[in-house]
Amino acid sequence: MSRKQARIWTALDDQVLRALHSGGHGVSYIAKFMVSCKKSIHRRARELGLAFDETHRWTPAENAILRARYPDEPTADLARELGLPVGKVHARAKKLGLYKSDVFRASDKAGRIQRGRTDPRFSAGQFKKGHAPANKGLRRPGWSVGRMAETQFKKGRPASESRNYVPIGTEKVDPKRRVLMRKVTDDPSIFPVKRWRPVHVMVWEGVHGAVPFGHIVIFKPGQKTYVAAEITIDRLELVSLAENMRRNTVHNLPKDLARVVQLRGALVRQIRRREKQHGND
Incomplete structure (x- = not known):
């Protein structure tokens, strides 16, 4: 099997990598965004003098900021200011026992569609009163396309009319x-x-x-x-x-034959396991 060719980095790729890095995004996010592997991102980042702090140690000041602002502010804003991935901020907040406040969840900043059908984002996609559906007048009782009606099960049709039906006593x-x-x-x-x-x-x-x-x-x-x-x-x-x-029981058989039966069972199990793995791959 031939080895995969190394990614050829362009000036635009480097510019995107620097922008994402300065935005506080981690290697996983950048790899998905740039359709690349983490190893390639790490290698190019080192060549460009960019360092990813994958083991960030939270300072008392950062913890204080998180406690004061996490419940009522968007996590993305905090992550941007702290220079960390959003996921790390969420993880640290969870470890500190912090959750979004009810006021924040009810605000537009949360990005959540509110209940009660009052949210404009919710009502924007609703059918308005008097709206005529696109298929109005096209779907009628008993409607079918082509020869569909000939093969459909009829309401109240007895099982004895099924093509696969066999009578009692078969x-x-x-x-x-x-x-x-x-x-x-x-x-x-x-x-x-x-x-x-x-x-x-x-x-x-x-x-x-x-x-x-x-x-x-x-x-x-x-x-x-x-x-x-x-x-x-x-x-x-x-x-x-x-x-x-x-x-x-197999133990009633001669010892050599019983051993053959056991080996056959083990062989069949291995074949089925490999066939299952091959199918999943």
């Missing part, structure tokens, strides 16, 4: 849980995913009732199927969550 294989699912309701108050239930759980509940807390219904070893007609009660069993964990 079955599908859940790719994540890897079990056969069946749609059991169209209730709009229920989250769409919850409108589907595992078929094997429904079969077990049809014989034994609700699944007890802390237990799940699973297929017996070698009995799993995705065909609804083949999912019968003799293929199913009820186990606790702890038992299900013990059956599926």
Whole structure:
């Protein structure tokens, strides 16, 4: 990768740098204003004999000025007189427990738009009584451009008319849980995913009732199927969550194979982390 070329400073650049420096602005502000990096600003300032006091030590006299004038005067004016960035003045005032007074906040010097719609800056942008909006007469009930009206959802349209709608009783294989699912309701108050239930759980509940807390219904070893007609009660069993964990833990595998599974998991995590970082970059 080639190195970036150094900035070529012109006479106008030097004049701007001197003006901003004399105005009490810090390196960060000047770098943003001149579209440059802080390192370049520092280097050129040294060449021009300009010094930035990044670690300003406040004197008792300056603290006294701040206490007397900060609550009722614009901070920019104080910063200009003290030869410091506005941010440093605000930071010092906060450390001293100083805040702007209510009188200052209510004045025009604060630059704040006052409440009550009495501020001229507030009312200047308001629509006046009798003002005709630019789109008057153009937006009518049912108005649409092109073929928009043909594809819009109509008010009161039932879910059964949606292109993606499937009727109750539809079955599908859940790719994540890897079990056969069946749609059991169209209730709009229920989250769409919850409108589907595992078929094997429904079969077990049809014989034994609700699944007890802390237990799940699973297929017996070698009995799993995705065909609804083949999912019968003799293929199913009820186990606790702890038992299900013990059956599926990686530690049941041979030691070498368990190690391979763990390494694969670590590799997948690293790949996803790098892909995420690459996407953010």
